[in-house]
Amino acid sequence: MTLPSTDTIITYPSAETRSQGVVIHVEPLPDGRSAVLLDRTAAHPVDTAWPDQPADRAALHTEHGRLEIIDLVTGGIHEDRLHLGADLPVRTGTEGWVFVVAHIIDGAAPGEGSTVRVEVDAEYRAALSAGHTACHLAALALDAALANQWTKPAPVDALGNPAFDSLAIRSSRIGPYQSDDVYRLGKSLRRKGFPATGFNDLERITEEVNGRLATWIAGGGAVRIAAPSPGLSGRRSWKCRLPEGDVSIPCGGTHVSDLAELGAVTITLDPVAVQGATEITMRTTAGRSHR
Ligand SMILES: [Zn+2]
Incomplete structure (x- = not known):
């Protein structure tokens, strides 16, 4: 033993x-x-x-x-x-x-x-991998759509946009061909330079994110996981080729091998008032779920 x-x-x-x-x-x-x-x-x-x-x-x-x-x-x-x-x-x-x-x-x-x-179960794994890749893409597209809302310099994401996703995220749940990311808009985010009005134009933000996702998926792009060591605690990262350049995000999960495998990826944004703040749920859906 x-x-x-x-x-x-x-x-x-x-x-x-x-x-x-x-x-x-x-x-x-x-x-x-x-x-x-x-x-x-x-x-x-x-x-x-x-x-x-x-x-x-x-x-x-x-x-x-x-x-x-x-x-x-x-x-x-x-x-x-x-x-x-x-x-x-x-x-x-x-x-x-x-x-x-x-x-x-x-x-x-x-x-x-x-x-x-x-x-x-390879089918269930493939569904989660699609959900996870779509989740990362949506986060990058959301950061890009919100970039002009920031009132002061903020840490940036893998594409160089202010990192709304990583600064505001409360929870991220990946499912088969989908994910739900919950963001908190409260005092601490306002202090970092993201205004309370940042999500006022939900429709424009949603459209912009979906437009960018469609462009990325249409272009295709190789996805892989870089693993510096084979053990569970190795610091792995998600590497993806996008038209803007190669991006890298720390990630312990599984992914598709090319964006072209995803089918359409779209998001919806759903704000809910909670005590002292607003929580926005971004639901991301990868097209294959409608097969
Ligand atoms: Zn990940």
Whole structure:
């Protein structure tokens, strides 16, 4: 019963949906389930600290046959203790920790040292990848459409526009062929130079974002994930070729390999008044959802 001393090697950044790995450790959980840790996996877990892309749907093929994976969460090992999912107190990549993908199963766990196969639901993965790529594009297009609203210099995004998306974002949830990003317009954003009136002309902003997205998709453009190291805590980034230039955004998720795969990508903006602020939900939809 030794816990792994190195990160799980992950192969989903290169879009793999099948992998073979050795069981390094099986952690029995209080609810009778088990967390299976492998040396490598193609299965994308949900990141507890920033849960934008949900876990893959996947199965484990062991000496006992096929086992449904109930959940895939990130785990961290520190001082010989495994912290899973919501109990993980640090962000992935924190110094001094080992980060692993935990395959949560119910039923007879495979033996430590045995070789197992991971099979990811490729169709669901493809739908999430499309949703995630569309989400990044929409964020860049929104930043561009809001660029002239800023009243003072602000940090910029990958295209050099004031980074509204990263400065205002509250949550980002990716689903099959779609995403919902929630932005908060409040005092702190106003202090940074984005005025309360910034979203007054919702219609113009929506049109401008959708126009830019249509141009980008029509042009096509290669998308890839750059991974400086193969372990879970490696700092990966999303690289995409756009007419304005090559962009790079830190990202732990999965993506399509070319913008041309997305079909039409469109957004809607939905403002809601909350206490002391306005929250705007940007829903992004990738065309393939209407197949
Ligand atoms: Zn991302």
